[in-house]
Amino acid sequence: MKPLEGAFLWGSIALYVATFVASMLSSLFRSPRARTAVAWCWPAALGLHLAAGLTRWTATGHAPVMYAYENSLSGSFFVGLIFFFVARRWAQALRALPVAVAAVLLILGNGLMSPARLSPLEPPFRSAWLVVHVLFAWVAFGSFLVASVIAGLYLRGERRARLEGSAAPAILDDICGRLITLGFAGDTVMIASGAIWAHGLWGRYWAWDPVETWSFITWLIYGVNIHLRFTLGWKGRKAALLALFSVITVVVTFFGIGVVSEVHTQLLR
Amino acid sequence: MIGVRARKALFVLASRRFAVLTMVTMAGVLSLSALVPDLDTLEPSRVDDLLRASPLLVWIGRHLRPRDIVGSPLFLLLPLYLCAGIGYSLLQRVRAERKRGRGPSPGADRFRTERRFQVAAPFDGISLERQLRREGYEVISSGPDHVDAARGRRGFWGSIAFHVGLILILIGVIASIWTRFGGEVMLAEGFRIPFAVRSMFNVSGKSRFTARVPSEIAIRDFTAEYSPAGTPSDYAVILSVQRGGDVVKEQQVRVNQAFWWDSYQITLHRYGFAPALTASGPDGRVRLDGVAMLQLLPPGREDALRLEDGSRIVVRLYPDFVRIRGEPASRTLAPVRPVLLFRWVDEKGREVAAGSVERGARTAINGYTVAFPSLRYWGGFIVARDLGLWLFVVGSLLGSIGLAFRIVFPDQLIRTSWQPGGGAVEVRIRAGTRFFPALHEEQLDRLVSRVRMEGR
Numbered sequence: 026m027k028p029l030e031g032a033f034l035w036g037s038i039a040l041y042v043a044t045f046v047a048s049m050l051s052s053l054f055r056s057p058r059a060r061t062a063v064a065w066c067w068p069a070a071l072g073l074h075l076a077a078g079l080t081r082w083t084a085t086g087h088a089p090v091m092y093a094y095e096n097s098l099s100g101s102f103f104v105g106l107i108f109f110f111v112a113r114r115w116a117q118a119l120r121a122l123p124v125a126v127a128a129v130l131l132i133l134g135n136g137l138m139s140p141a142r143l144s145p146l147e148p149p150f151r152s153a154w155l156v157v158h159v160l161f162a163w164v165a166f167g168s169f170l171v172a173s174v175i176a177g178l179y180l181r182g183e184r185r186a187r188l189e190g191s192a193a194p195a196i197l198d199d200i201c202g203r204l205i206t207l208g209f210a211g212d213t214v215m216i217a218s219g220a221i222w223a224h225g226l227w228g229r230y231w232a233w234d235p236v237e238t239w240s241f242i243t244w245l246i247y248g249v250n251i252h253l254r255f256t257l258g259w260k261g262r263k264a265a266l267l268a269l270f271s272v273i274t275v276v277v278t279f280f281g282i283g284v285v286s287e288v289h290t291q292l293l294r
Numbered sequence: 295m296i297g298v299r300a301r302k303a304l305f306v307l308a309s310r311r312f313a314v315l316t317m318v319t320m321a322g323v324l325s326l327s328a329l330v331p332d333l334d335t336l337e338p339s340r341v342d343d344l345l346r347a348s349p350l351l352v353w354i355g356r357h358l359r360p361r362d363i364v365g366s367p368l369f370l371l372l373p374l375y376l377c378a379g380i381g382y383s384l385l386q387r388v389r390a391e392r393k394r395g396r397g398p399s400p401g402a403d404r405f406r407t408e409r410r411f412q413v414a415a416p417f418d419g420i421s422l423e424r425q426l427r428r429e430g431y432e433v434i435s436s437g438p439d440h441v442d443a444a445r446g447r448r449g450f451w452g453s454i455a456f457h458v459g460l461i462l463i464l465i466g467v468i469a470s471i472w473t474r475f476g477g478e479v480m481l482a483e484g485f486r487i488p489f490a491v492r493s494m495f496n497v498s499g500k501s502r503f504t505a506r507v508p509s510e511i512a513i514r515d516f517t518a519e520y521s522p523a524g525t526p527s528d529y530a531v532i533l534s535v536q537r538g539g540d541v542v543k544e545q546q547v548r549v550n551q552a553f554w555w556d557s558y559q560i561t562l563h564r565y566g567f568a569p570a571l572t573a574s575g576p577d578g579r580v581r582l583d584g585v586a587m588l589q590l591l592p593p594g595r596e597d598a599l600r601l602e603d604g605s606r607i608v609v610r611l612y613p614d615f616v617r618i619r620g621e622p623a624s625r626t627l628a629p630v631r632p633v634l635l636f637r638w639v640d641e642k643g644r645e646v647a648a649g650s651v652e653r654g655a656r657t658a659i660n661g662y663t664v665a666f667p668s669l670r671y672w673g674g675f676i677v678a679r680d681l682g683l684w685l686f687v688v689g690s691l692l693g694s695i696g697l698a699f700r701i702v703f704p705d706q707l708i709r710t711s712w713q714p715g716g717g718a719v720e721v722r723i724r725a726g727t728r729f730f731p732a733l734h735e736e737q738l739d740r741l742v743s744r745v746r747m748e749g750r
């Protein structure tokens with residue numbers, strides 16, 4: 026990692042932490058100062074996060090899409106960005122900011138545990154499919170993750186509404202559904218482009234390796250989400266709980282495959 | 295009687311509930327199997343340990359491997375059922391769509407809402423119509439006191455395209471299971487081999503490999519580029535198909551840039567060094583004169599070349615030779631200073647000569663001579679032919695575009711009417727949507743405020 030990238034990255038991490046603290050203070054004490062701090066720190070954190078990615082892009086000559094560190098750098102950025110757009114458009118979502126920021130920090134932290142050395146794009150990655158595949162992968166990943174954050178927020182709001190006898194925050198339910206649809210579209214393009222790319226590389230488009238199998242499981246599970254929501258009328262609590270559980274497949278697909286094997290080897294000790 | 299039963303069964307099969315159940319079953323079985331890594335990749339002793347720790351995991355690992363599950367006839371029934379179910383549901387939906395003609399989609403007023411507001415007279419509805427068209431609505435009917443509009447027709451066809459795409463993908467996957475052929479060939483620069491199954495290894499799929507016209511393949515001019523750190527950054531080679539010595543097709547091939555011949559895709563998959571070697575014994579008789587194909591990684595990896603008389607030469611190639619604390623090593627993977635270390639072992643397993651030879655040199659030890667005149671490359675190519683691929687590609691494209699249309703054009707309906715009042719016009723909007731009612735309320739509020747702005 027170049028010093029400039031490091032400065033941007035750690036700057037953004039500091040600002041994310043500040044956003045997290047300020048947003049907690051804002052929701053706990055309804056402090057206007059904390060709200061102002063969020064309004065400044067959050068976009069600045071995203072800006073520095075983007076700058077870190079771009080600095081790395083310039084240094085390596087390729088988009089940050091290789092190995093765990095780069096994937097965490099870009100994946101967490103997409104989570105932050107998608108949540109940013111959602112919360113700008115629907116202020117009701119803003120209450121989930123601490124959770125969204127915590128998710129960004131967790132993904133970044135996970136990436137920082139792997140080496141961040143600069144390396145040129147390896148020959149298999151030199152393909153136009155890479156751009157399509159990775160871009161849509163992050164759209165899918167970000168949308169699904171943010172959808173689950175919104176689902177969590179909905180469940181909290183719904184519980185409170187039930188206790189108070191008021192209306193459940195239906196808009197959050199709809200935002201969650203929308204994000205799932207967007208994520209599913211991204212996932213479809215991600216899987217299709219990845220498969221076509223794989224055929225060009227290895228002479229087969231699908232081999233049921235763990236990554237492929239888990240991607241397919243994720244896609245099926247979100248297909249189920251969509252069917253239940255849109256053709257069988259699931260909404261509210263049930264749909265939100267399903268969205269929350271479905272995100273487990275996303276986490277396993279993007280980060281957990283190694284962990285699953287790790288658990289397995291643990292059993293051998 | 296049978297007709298009624300069959301129809302009932304069909305109804306259940308084509309029901310969305312059953313489709314969901316099938317998808318959940320597929321996901322469930324696959325996730326169970328994907329939890330346990332392939333036992334073939336573990337050492338037997340570790341499998342034994344695992345067997346002691348958790349027999350269930352081993353059972354899953356042995357009997358529920360994703361590859362085997364999806365290849366099993368029972369699992370194949372699921373996509374087949376999905377195909378049939380989707381196909382039946384598509385037919386019904388298209389039929390209903392044709393019946394409805396220009397009217398709104400029947401589901402478009404699933405969630406209804408209403409707005410009433412006033413705008414300054416005169417109000418002729420033109421601004422409203424303009425706003426609606428801008429938002430993708432098609433006007434169904436309009437008059438001096440009303441405008442009715444709907445959107446979502448493109449979304450409907452998007453949904454149909456998406457499900458047709460799914461059917462193509464499912465058929466494609468099944469077609470691949472039945473028709474895919476795959477194999478690997480290894481080719482050294484300057485050599486020609488028949489383009490046929492007998493030249494291949496790792497052959498998979500029932501061997502339907504019958505190149506229509508007998509031909510041979512060859513490679514030349516392998517180029518490999520290395521990064522400053524010495525790792526390979528790119529590699530390419532010119533591949534040609536020849537018939538009777540004449541080149542029929544020639545093209546540069548690199549990773550991600552395949553060669554197509556006779557509906558077979560040939561991809562450069564890996565490569566390594568191919569040193570030209572000659573070896574002769576103390577009697578002067580040449581025992582070896584050819585090219586060895588050695589693996590690139592790790593440098594110095596041992597490989598044995600068997601000779602006719604039962605003896606063998608064990609070689610290790612260092613492309614960028616150095617000695618570090620007396621031990622041979624390679625600075626990089628680039629062939630900057632290739633040196634071959636060899637051990638000649640006779641048929642009884644005794645080492646009779648050991649030494650090193652640099653590119654362009656010869657070394658004689660105990661009367662055994664090894665010469666290393668040149669270093670070439672070899673390429674490993676995957677040959678594949680898969681008729682299901684094309685269905686998969688077309689299905690994916692259709693599915694992705696269809697889904698995008700479905701998202702962009704939701705099923706919605708608007709009926710507006712207005713009546714002039716004293717100096718103002720009261721506008722009434724009754725709207726309906728199929729999905730996302732709360733978001734629809736917002737959209738409607740925005741539309742109302744825009745119409746009021748224009749009416750001012």
Ligand code: HEM
Pocket residue numbers: 209244245247248249251252255256307308309310313317375376377378379380383450452453454456457460700
């Ligand atoms: C027997 C199997 C299936 C049947 C009968 C079926 C039927 C349907 C129907 C009737 C709709 C509602 C469309 C509309 O009203 O506009 C729908 C939507 C949808 N289905 Fe399926 N489907 C099946 C399998 C699948 C599978 C395997 C997937 C992928 C995982 C899938 C993904 C979707 C999606 C994403 C939508 C929402 C977008 C749209 O409306 O097209 N379906 N399906």
